[in-house]
Amino acid sequence: MDREFIAERQKGLQNYLNVITTNHILSNCELVKKFLDPNNYSANYTEIALQQVSMFFRSEPKWEVVEPLKDIGWRIRKKYFLMKIKNQPKERLVLSWADLGPDKYLSDKDFQCLIKLLPSCLHPYIYRVTFATANESSALLIRMFNEKGTLKDLIYKAKPKDPFLKKYCNPKKIQGLELQQIKTYGRQILEVLKFLHDKGFPYGHLHASNVMLDGDTCRLLDLENSLLGLPSFYRSYFSQFRKINTLESVDVHCFGHLLYEMTYGRPPDSVPVDSFPPAPSMAVVAVLESTLSCEACKNGMPTVSRLLQMPLFSDVLLTTSEKPQFKIPTKLKEALRIAKECTEKRLMEEQKQIHQHRRLTRAQSHHGSEEERKKRKILARKKSKRSAVENSDEHPAKYSNSNNSGSGASSPLTSPSSPTPPSTSAALGLSKRRKGRDICITSTSSTSTSTSTTSSSLASCEHRGFCPALTPGCEWCGPRGLAQFHSEFPKRNSEKSPNL
Structure with a gap:
């Protein structure tokens, strides 16, 4: 085939892949990952999840699988099943199974103990876990199924049981929430983040699909993700900024993404955001600037307490009678602290590698630019001209030196027998x-008294x-x-x- 035709097709394919990989939802799709990296994504995680769930049902016979919920989430190694209790057939529950992630630093014993503690966590803005168990390689949790779905389903007008790509990748209508909803939901989410931070429990997985809607109340999902060591949904964003290097600052940055999505009905095109579209209130823009702007990403995130004091949330009144309760033993708190530090250390190492790679890429791009090539050509010409001039100056000097040495060492040029008049x-x-x-x-000549002999000396x-x-x-x-x-x-x- 023609080389030019092949090169053109390769360029078109590269542009096509660039568009896909820059889309945050498409880049996390299982089909895309299998196409780009088939060796690391060859396992069938649906079958693995079914095997683990079947083993679980042998010891817990009261549960029964209704149907698998295919691809309702964005994670490849996390699967969902619609469940029911045998003696309560009308109630529907959701079972989630997840494999271990790269940031799992807890020991197996501490990991299983903390997973089994999650059903005891009571908070008005945390979605309660009905049952939880874990082994050395995975965890399994059961929660009540909510027909209304998540906050993301509300924003995109989607059905909870539909696949993730169908629900959120190409919405038919883009519309944000009302200002009062933004204020109320934002305040509730910040309150539960502050509660977890005060308890020393790492989260780092805030996004609209992890916020369940229960009437006018937001409830946080998937507290187990940090224990499993799973990567965050927005990791590809905050890993570019070296000032976002703690799980608390990660939560604040992710809250900025969530607030942007609630305000404008879609995620930001890129981060940092240079300019924000018109918002229902300037107070919303102030919070967005403190979490998503270029200055905020370079200088660091504010604390959750600082966000709660901002005008957008400070005047929101929360009415709840439920008292928060989440008791973590001291030994497990220490294990959580160590695991949190290890997770943050790995994040900082990754940020350092990305920073070095970006510097190298910029240097290579600058060195290979047309302007730099012209500069190098001009410098090369000047250098060659300079060396040519130096060589031309050295050549006559060497020639003259050879003449001087020859005349000084040789005998007198005047013949003794034939003096020149x-x-x-x-x-x-x-x-x-x-x-x-x-x-x-x-040259001085001296004649002796004898006219027949003449001597010359130099x-x-x-x-x-x-x-x-x-x-x-x-x-x-x-x-x-x-x-x-x-x-x-x-x-x-x-x-x-x-x-x-």
Whole structure:
């Protein structure tokens, strides 16, 4: 096939994959993960969940499976089943089974004890767990089935039993909640987050699908996720910001996502958010800016107590008679603290790796840009020109040095048997001057009393710059005869042609 055609198709496929992976819901879809990484997502978790649930029913015969709820959640390793009690056939419950995650740092004993403590947690804004159990590899919890669904179902006008992609990926109508609903639901969620933080119980899994609606009351779901060590729904967002490095700050950042979704009826396109669309109240925008803006993501999140004092939530009156109750033994509190620190440490290491990778990517992109290529070409040309000029300057200097050394070491150029007449030497003399040379080699001839023998000697005289005057006998400054060029130059030629 044509190479250009193949390259064009590859580019189109890459653009298509980029669009899919930038969509937060599609990127977490099981089909997408299996396509991009088939080796790590080859297991059939529905069958694994059925095996675990069947083993559980052997010891608990009062429960019965009505039907599996296929893909109602976004997690690949978490499955849901519609349940009923044999002696109460009209009541419907939901069983959730989940595998262990990468942040499970509790020992098996502490993990199972904490899972079994969850049914004893009583709070007006926590959805109660009917039954909970765990083994060394997974956990199983049962809650009452709610026909109204979650807060996300209310925002998207969806049915709770429909698959996750069908409910939320492409909504027909985008509409946020009313201001009073935003204020009430937001205050209730912040109150339960503060309760968990005060108890030292890590959460980190706040999003609209984990908030169950019970009339006008919001109740938090899936407290077991942090014990299982499962990754957060918004982890790909807050892992980019190194200031969001505690589970408390993670909860506040996730609350910003939830508030944005309640206000505008859809999640933000990207985080941080540069500018917010018009909202029902400026107080809403103030809270969003403190949790989702560029400045907030760089400098850090406010505390839950600080959000409760902001004008959007400070005037909300909550009427509830139920007293919160959640007793955690001291030994398990210490185990939770250690597990929380390990989870935060892994988050910071991941943030560091992402930061280094982004710096490297920016440097490579900048280095490979067209502007940088032009700059490098210009610098290379300048460097080559500079080296060429330096080489051209060094070549005549070497040539002159060789001439100087040759004239100083050789015998006198004047033939002893044929002295050059002064007129011929003056007529044929060559005047050479060199810039920057400090040594002038002067030739002085001395004649002995005998006219048949003549001797010449070379002496050196030092001066700066050029010779002040043409020194007679100077090899570079004074006139030179033809006999000086060659010792065998015929004497008769000099005598016959004195003016040559």
